[in-house]
Amino acid sequence: MSYDKLPLEPLFKKIDELKPKFIERLRKAIAIPSVSSDETLRPRVVDMANFLKNELTTLGFHDIQMKDLGIQPPPVADPNLKLPPIVLGRFGNDASKKTVLVYGHYDVQPALKEDGWATDPFDMYHDEAKDILFGRGTTDDKGPVIGWLNVIEAHNELKWELPVNLVVCFEGMEESGSLGLEGLIAKEAKQYFSKVDTVCISDNYWLGTSKPVLTYGLRGCNYYQIIVNGPGADLHSGIFGGIVAEPMTDLIKVMSQLVDSTGKILIPGIDDMIAPLTDKEDALYDDIDFSVEELNAASGSKTSLHDNKKDILKHRWRYPSLSLHGIEGGFSGAGAKTVIPAKVIGKFSIRTVPDIDSAKLDQLVFDHVNKLNAQLNSPNTLKVELIHDGNYWVSNPFNEAFTAAAKATEDVWNIKPDFTREGGSIPITITFEKELGTDVLLLPMGRGDDGAHSINEKLNLSNYINGCKTLGGYLHYYGKS
Numbered sequence: 001m002s003y004d005k006l007p008l009e010p011l012f013k014k015i016d017e018l019k020p021k022f023i024e025r026l027r028k029a030i031a032i033p034s035v036s037s038d039e040t041l042r043p044r045v046v047d048m049a050n051f052l053k054n055e056l057t058t059l060g061f062h063d064i065q066m067k068d069l070g071i072q073p074p075p076v077a078d079p080n081l082k083l084p085p086i087v088l089g090r091f092g093n094d095a096s097k098k099t100v101l102v103y104g105h106y107d108v109q110p111a112l113k114e115d116g117w118a119t120d121p122f123d124m125y126h127d128e129a130k131d132i133l134f135g136r137g138t139t140d141d142k143g144p145v146i147g148w149l150n151v152i153e154a155h156n157e158l159k160w161e162l163p164v165n166l167v168v169c170f171e172g173m174e175e176s177g178s179l180g181l182e183g184l185i186a187k188e189a190k191q192y193f194s195k196v197d198t199v200c201i202s203d204n205y206w207l208g209t210s211k212p213v214l215t216y217g218l219r220g221c222n223y224y225q226i227i228v229n230g231p232g233a234d235l236h237s238g239i240f241g242g243i244v245a246e247p248m249t250d251l252i253k254v255m256s257q258l259v260d261s262t263g264k265i266l267i268p269g270i271d272d273m274i275a276p277l278t279d280k281e282d283a284l285y286d287d288i289d290f291s292v293e294e295l296n297a298a299s300g301s302k303t304s305l306h307d308n309k310k311d312i313l314k315h316r317w318r319y320p321s322l323s324l325h326g327i328e329g330g331f332s333g334a335g336a337k338t339v340i341p342a343k344v345i346g347k348f349s350i351r352t353v354p355d356i357d358s359a360k361l362d363q364l365v366f367d368h369v370n371k372l373n374a375q376l377n378s379p380n381t382l383k384v385e386l387i388h389d390g391n392y393w394v395s396n397p398f399n400e401a402f403t404a405a406a407k408a409t410e411d412v413w414n415i416k417p418d419f420t421r422e423g424g425s426i427p428i429t430i431t432f433e434k435e436l437g438t439d440v441l442l443l444p445m446g447r448g449d450d451g452a453h454s455i456n457e458k459l460n461l462s463n464y465i466n467g468c469k470t471l472g473g474y475l476h477y478y479g480k481s
């Protein structure tokens with residue numbers, strides 16, 4: 001497909017002009033600690049939904065709806081905990097134009113200054129010397145969500161018509177498994193979303209730090225917990241050590257037999273479900289711009305398990321991984337508390353890939369953990385359960401949406417993007433594709449070293465501003481395709 005040279009320069013110039021305002025809008029969003037996994041912060045997640053609703057209203061969106069998803073399903077500490085609403089809105093309703101649905105999430109991962117952040121994670125810090133914005137959610141995913149709003153503001157200021165009808169769908173539980181959203185999409189597929197031609201998600205990252213990418217695949221994520229219950233209360237290890245069975249000892253023994261130090265998953269049967277690597281797929285990895293050095297820079301270490309680009313990419317994109325995340329209930333403070341914790345909960349997740357069947361995987365995990373527990377012969381009780389899951393997604397990037405995004409990317413960054421898959425997960429992607437019967441494009445804003453989910457999460461200002469231009473350019477090229 002060829003395109004006429006579109007007059008996007010005024011839009012790009014306007015976005016540059018509005019930079020200070022766009023920074024302030026993001027600062028306000030970052031200031032709301034919308035951590036979906038922390039039940040005590042649920043009111044702040046709702047505050048964030050209301051913040052977006054107000055922004056949409058001010059920008060001229062219509063048919064804005066706050067969709068109630070009801071009560072959060074177990075496991076959850078508060079059985080009456082309400083899920084945060086889905087924020088829906090429309091901009092434009094012109095039957096002659098295509099309709100783009102934009103999805104993003106307004107919740108964030110937890111963040112505490114004492115985790116090692118250099119600055120308060122919820123008080124966005126603009127490092128003006130480096131032109132970097134630091135704060136929880138800058139790259140994942142408040143920067144991109146606010147980016148879409150900025151594109152509308154730039155059009156309003158220019159008194160330009162948007163080249164497409166836009167539908168926004170912002171959720172507040174993505175970091176906790178997108179609970180409730182699947183049902184809502186199925187319900188709204190023929191109603192609120194009935195005219196949608198394509199879906200665009202800006203919620204992942206470039207592979208490295210200098211080359212933009214468009215993404216056509218994601219790994220899935222099945223998240224589990226192992227609950228070990230023992231004594232009736234936390235005990236003095238001097239009085240009870242050596243004479244009661246300790247839950248932490250059982251848990252560590254089981255968790256140590258899930259994955260080895262080379263990253264090999266020790267649960268039998270998973271490898272048999274992985275789609276075989278074809279020569280055609282193997283060759284794709286040769287052309288991707290990435291290096292071991294870039295991985296080391298992003299991880300801030302030399303801890304790579306693989307010594308070459310192709311193996312790194314395969315293990316990030318097309319093989320599963322199992323990560324141990326933490327233990328709830330264990331002593332974790334400073335000092336030397338001599339306690340035997342009475343109840344501990346171990347958390348781990350498996351990133352899934354084609355053709356792993358999620359239900360079969362759960363059964364393999366449960367069987368393995370229960371078998372290990374039986375071998376312990378412990379009087380403690382152990383229970384393993386799924387907290388949430390989300391499927392992997394791989395699509396064909398040869399369609400109008402990817403072509404339009406590639407053109408916009410080249411306009412803004414003066415380089416053709418790489419086509420990548422993502423090691424992380426966006427559970428709802430495949431649901432949009434199936435329920436709406438449309439293509440989905442992942443159009444990332446941030447860089448591979450942004451530290452999403454980590455301390456000192458950041459978004460380079462150039463990625464924020466050029467990212468807005470890319471999102472806007474994509475809408476224009478897609479609208480004309």
Ligand SMILES: C[C@H](N)C(=O)N[C@@H](Cc1c[nH]cn1)C(=O)O
Nearest residue numbers: 140175176177203204221424425
């Ligand atoms: C890629 C996206 N920005 C992201 O961070 N997704 C999360 C989703 C998730 C799944 N389980 C819990 N959170 C991720 O990949 O961890």
Ligand SMILES: [Zn+2]
Nearest residue numbers: 105140141203
């Ligand atoms: Zn995200």
Ligand SMILES: [Zn+2]
Nearest residue numbers: 140175452453
């Ligand atoms: Zn995330």
